[in-house]
Amino acid sequence: MTRRLWDLRAGERGRLAAFDEDLDPRYRTRLTELGFQPGAVVECMRRPAFGAPRVFRVRGAVFSLEDVLARRVLVEPEEAAAGA
Amino acid sequence: MSSALLIGSPNSGKSLLFNRLTGLHQKVANFPGITVEVGSGSMLGRPELTLVDFPGTYSLLPISGEERIASDGFHQALRDPELDAVLCIVDATRLEKSLHFALQVIRECQRAGKPVFLLANMADVLRRHGLAFDADGLAHRLGIPVIAVSARSGEGLEALRASLDAPSERGTPFVPRLKDLSDEQLSAEAAELAREFSGDTDVLIRSHARLDGFFLHSFFGGIAFFAIMYLLFQSIFTWAAPVMDAVEGGIGLAADAVVPLLPSQTLRDFTADALFGGIGAFLVFVPQIFVLTVVVGIMEDSGYMARAALICHRPLRFFGLSGKSFVPMLSGVACAIPGIYAARTVDSPRRRLLTYLAVPLMPCSARLPVYTVLIAAFIPAQTALGGLVGLQGLAMFLIYFFGMVVGLLVTALVSRTRVRADDDLPFVLEMPPYRLPSWRPLLRNAWNRSRHFVTKAGVVIFAVTVTVWVLGYFPNFGADLGASWLGALGRVIEPVFEPIGLDWRYGVAILSSFLAREVFVGTLGAIFGIEGAEEDFVPLVEKLQASGLSVASGFALLVFYAIALQCVSTLALLARETRSVRLPAQLFLAYGLLAYVLAFVTYRLVGALAG
Numbered sequence: 058m059t060r061r062l063w064d065l066r067a068g069e070r071g072r073l074a075a076f077d078e079d080l081d082p083r084y085r086t087r088l089t090e091l092g093f094q095p096g097a098v099v100e101c102m103r104r105p106a107f108g109a110p111r112v113f114r115v116r117g118a119v120f121s122l123e124d125v126l127a128r129r130v131l132v133e134p135e136e137a138a139a140g141a
Numbered sequence: 142m143s144s145a146l147l148i149g150s151p152n153s154g155k156s157l158l159f160n161r162l163t164g165l166h167q168k169v170a171n172f173p174g175i176t177v178e179v180g181s182g183s184m185l186g187r188p189e190l191t192l193v194d195f196p197g198t199y200s201l202l203p204i205s206g207e208e209r210i211a212s213d214g215f216h217q218a219l220r221d222p223e224l225d226a227v228l229c230i231v232d233a234t235r236l237e238k239s240l241h242f243a244l245q246v247i248r249e250c251q252r253a254g255k256p257v258f259l260l261a262n263m264a265d266v267l268r269r270h271g272l273a274f275d276a277d278g279l280a281h282r283l284g285i286p287v288i289a290v291s292a293r294s295g296e297g298l299e300a301l302r303a304s305l306d307a308p309s310e311r312g313t314p315f316v317p318r319l320k321d322l323s324d325e326q327l328s329a330e331a332a333e334l335a336r337e338f339s340g341d342t343d344v345l346i347r348s349h350a351r352l353d354g355f356f357l358h359s360f361f362g363g364i365a366f367f368a369i370m371y372l373l374f375q376s377i378f379t380w381a382a383p384v385m386d387a388v389e390g391g392i393g394l395a396a397d398a399v400v401p402l403l404p405s406q407t408l409r410d411f412t413a414d415a416l417f418g419g420i421g422a423f424l425v426f427v428p429q430i431f432v433l434t435v436v437v438g439i440m441e442d443s444g445y446m447a448r449a450a451l452i453c454h455r456p457l458r459f460f461g462l463s464g465k466s467f468v469p470m471l472s473g474v475a476c477a478i479p480g481i482y483a484a485r486t487v488d489s490p491r492r493r494l495l496t497y498l499a500v501p502l503m504p505c506s507a508r509l510p511v512y513t514v515l516i517a518a519f520i521p522a523q524t525a526l527g528g529l530v531g532l533q534g535l536a537m538f539l540i541y542f543f544g545m546v547v548g549l550l551v552t553a554l555v556s557r558t559r560v561r562a563d564d565d566l567p568f569v570l571e572m573p574p575y576r577l578p579s580w581r582p583l584l585r586n587a588w589n590r591s592r593h594f595v596t597k598a599g600v601v602i603f604a605v606t607v608t609v610w611v612l613g614y615f616p617n618f619g620a621d622l623g624a625s626w627l628g629a630l631g632r633v634i635e636p637v638f639e640p641i642g643l644d645w646r647y648g649v650a651i652l653s654s655f656l657a658r659e660v661f662v663g664t665l666g667a668i669f670g671i672e673g674a675e676e677d678f679v680p681l682v683e684k685l686q687a688s689g690l691s692v693a694s695g696f697a698l699l700v701f702y703a704i705a706l707q708c709v710s711t712l713a714l715l716a717r718e719t720r721s722v723r724l725p726a727q728l729f730l731a732y733g734l735l736a737y738v739l740a741f742v743t744y745r746l747v748g749a750l751a752g
Binding site for chain 1: 199200202204234235236237238241242328332335339346349350353354357359362447451452454455456458464567568569570571572
């Protein structure tokens with residue numbers, strides 16, 4: 058069951074599956090360089106109120122992404138890893 | 142003269158390491174081919190080696206025009222025969238994120254045949270948490286020297302200096318093995334190395350996440366945000382204001398000491414008003430620039446700035462801005478100059494441009510004296526709602542609010558119509574670890590920025606000040622401002638201000654306040670023959686009320702001053718920062734026109750209501 062990165066709840070993890078077709082290729086390149094590569098495990102660390110950018114952890118670094126980006130990243134939730 | 146280049150992603154500790162290696166003796170210089178300023182300085186113990194501090198970047202694959210310039214600059218630097226070595230710095234506590242960029246750098250260096258060193262920073266933090274870093278293992282895998290350092294404690298820097306002297310003597314066989322990898326292979330290599338060499342840094346990230354739990358909390362985070370912003374704003378007034386007064390006082394004393402020694406009256410007037418006045422016109426901003434740079438620097442270095450930008454992003458995005466525009470705009474409420482400097486931190490060129498549009502409309506402190514005089518003259522000192530609300534205070538609040546609202550409306554409108562979208566960057570911000578700031582680099586940075594302002598913008602401000610003085614002084618040697626060239630000009634443009642009920646005297650005051658808004662008060666004082674109108678407003682207020690200026694014109698003037706970009710310092714700095722006079726010229730004309738039109742509308746509206 059694929060979900061949007063933006064829809065992960067705080068504390069949930071997912072394995073990055075793919076990028077949306079309509080994600081600007083330049084932004085895709087940049088996300089990849091920052092560690093948001095297919096196969097990478099991404100954890101939603103914080104969902105601040107009022108639609109503010111959300112905080113994600115990927116490959117040992119922490120980034121905040123706004124909805125424009127995080128809605129275009131698809132993840133497979135990792136239920137088993139969530140409690141680790 | 143040989144040189145070495147220091148390169149790394151943001152938050153890798155690059156600037157601190159640079160300061161360590163050069164002993165803070167850096168100078169700001171333009172690096173060939175790059176439009177951003179980079180620091181350079183000679184290395185401690187190796188005076189013949191110049192260390193160049195390359196701007197922090199996440200990638201050599203540019204996605205905005207500006208990043209392309211930085212990336213091109215790096216490739217150009219690699220072709221420079223004087224370049225001895227490239228030092229690529231990574232944050233060892235966040236190795237996974239840094240390695241991709243590091244491999245890009247290493248590959249380009251190997252293609253260009255330049256020696257490259259990997260500096261794994263924050264070795265001390267790792268050790269404090271009982272984590273180890275296998276520098277030799279990574280060196281072996283990468284085929285380049287890897288040195289564990291700490292910019293904070295200074296460890297590993299001796300090893301670095303030794304390696305720079307003799308890179309081949311460290312025993313590892315250095316082979317250019319990344320040279321022929323494609324982008325995809327490089328990615329895969331980075332991921333594999335990261336898995337192998339980064340320790341379990343989970344404990345570090347968890348401890349920072351706990352602080353985020355407070356600072357990004359829906360309720361406490363909001364309270365912390367407003368408390369910190371209040372402190373920032375207070376710092377400008379409580380710390381900078383006395384120094385600004387001292388600067389003004391000091392210049393006044395110097396003028397008093399020098400002027401009587403001069404032989405002719407014209408020379409005395411010129412020295413007192415044009416020379417010392419011109420110097421004062423830009424020196425008075427320096428304390429604010431210094432204090433704001435330090436305070437904003439503390440916010441950046443401590444890691445809070447990233448959180449503040451995150452909190453503000455969503456509301457500001459509606460107006461075409463970014464969360465990173467918040468601090469420039471907040472600084473602009475005190476003074477546009479530090480606000481425009483702070484806009485450097487907005488990474489999206491499009492949103493930085495929009496930030497430049499908003500900052501000059503923020504109600505800066507130079508508008509305060511103008512507002513004070515006009516409000517005292519035209520708003521009755523009455524209270525409403527049984528003494529709860531003073532009308533004059535309410536008017537001051539409304540005119541402040543008016544400037545901010547117009548600023549946001551302008552950016553909302555322009556972002557939806559005019560500005561090209563292809564130079565935008567989405568909001569991606571690394572949440573750096575919370576850290577205690579180091580004082581020396583903060584103060585050094587504030588000093589550099591103050592000096593930059595004095596040497597670059599100060600010259601222009603000084604020149605314009607002298608020009609306006611000459612226009613106001615001749616041909617009758619200061620005897621009568623009304624009969625001067627400036628006064629003649631005031632009569633020429635009188636028809637322009639007549640539709641908002643203003644005569645030539647106000648025209649002259651507006652013209653002269655092109656330098657700086659607060660000059661308006663002094664000029665009106667001079668025209669109405671009041672000495673020291675800047676210090677004591679009461680006689681001027683009475684004269685204004687007696688001069689036949691209508692309430693409608695008073696309101697129109699308030700609106701005009703809220704919008705018009707009458708600040709030569711702001712214009713000069715905008716030209717410096719954008720490297721073109723185009724934006725400041727456009728803003729000056731557009732805001733002048735907007736101010737005039739809205740003043741006219743206000744004049745008619747208030748006139749109709751009052752009549």
